[in-house]
Amino acid sequence: MTGTQTTWTTERIALLKNRIDAGLSCGQIAREIGVSRNAVIGKATGSACRASRAQPPGSQSGGAPRTLRAPGSPLSTEPS
Numbered sequence: 001m002t003g004t005q006t007t008w009t010t011e012r013i014a015l016l017k018n019r020i021d022a023g024l025s026c027g028q029i030a031r032e033i034g035v036s037r038n039a040v041i042g043k044a045t046g047s048a049c050r051a052s053r054a055q056p057p058g059s060q061s062g063g064a065p066r067t068l069r070a071p072g073s074p075l076s077t078e079p080s
Helices: 010-021 026-033 037-045
Strands: none
Touching: 010 026, 010 037, 026 037
16 A cells, blocks of 8 residues: 555544544544545544444434334234
8 A cells, every 4th residue: 555644643543533523424524634535434443433423313312212023923913
């Protein structure tokens, strides 16, 4: 692999976490930090940044538990 490699310094990681918490896209963060979008995605998914990200709307955490239907049972409980 050739090219310039950037190092994830403590300052860059802090900036990454701050920008993720602010809701910026990976592309926006990449332009601000001076790295590729893929580098931002890789660092955000492979580091402690995961814990600081907000849950996406409709995620399972914090909501009512899902109820699963038995295989072969009808999708609706309404009489046909």
